[in-house]
Amino acid sequence: WVSRTRPAQPPTTATDSSEDEFTAAGVVPRRSRYEATDHPQIRWPWRTVRRALATMADGAPAAHPVTLAYVTPTTGAPPLRTLGAEAHWLRPRERARSGRSTASRVFHVIEGHGTSAIGDATLTWEAGDTFVAPPWHWTAHDNASTGDPACLFSFNDEPALRALGLYAEESAP
Numbered sequence: 712w713v714s715r716t717r718p719a720q721p722p723t724t725a726t727d728s729s730e731d732e733f734t735a736a737g738v739v740p741r742r743s744r745y746e747a748t749d750h751p752q753i754r755w756p757w758r759t760v761r762r763a764l765a766t767m768a769d770g771a772p773a774a775h776p777v778t779l780a781y782v783t784p785t786t787g788a789p790p791l792r793t794l795g796a797e798a799h800w801l802r803p804r805e806r807a808r809s810g811r812s813t814a815s816r817v818f819h820v821i822e823g824h825g826t827s828a829i830g831d832a833t834l835t836w837e838a839g840d841t842f843v844a845p846p847w848h849w850t851a852h853d854n855a856s857t858g859d860p861a862c863l864f865s866f867n868d869e870p871a872l873r874a875l876g877l878y879a880e881e882s883a884p
Contacts, residue, residue, distance in 0.1 A: 801823065801852055803854060812869070815867060820863055
């Protein structure tokens with residue numbers, strides 16, 4: 712079996728719909744100027760995501776961790792059928808217990824420093840570090856800073872597991 716794909720094509724416009732049409736939460740153009748694809752949004756600029764996280768954190772009660780899920784704006788579905796992505800904001804000295812699930816999660820530290828308890832292991836992290844939470848391990852993240860937030864990006868295989876009927880989760884005790 713040989714897979715034949717079209718070679719990459721140059722962009723048809725100077726900007727993409729990620730920067731042009733999908734710039735505000737909850738609104739999408741009635742008709743796009745761009746060719747329809749399965750992936751209408753291909754970029755989520757960090758400055759935009761960070762601003763949304765900071766705004767949410769300002770109004771969220773201390774007991775409610777701030778996490779945003781990346782979605783396809785036209786459907787609300789995960790960016791890819793098999794992978795989900797999230798951005799996490801940890802306020803200074805915040806401890807976020809996320810529970811456990813059958814999904815695998817890969818975390819990348821965008822800014823800040825702290826620790827994460829994953830199962831029986833405790834990991835210390837700082838900006839630029841990447842670490843994994845295997846399936847069905849209790850997970851908690853701590854921001855070690857007294858004055859600055861910590862921001863983590865994560866991706867997971869939750870959409871694939873949900874499609875297969877294999878996803879389960881349990882809240883932190």
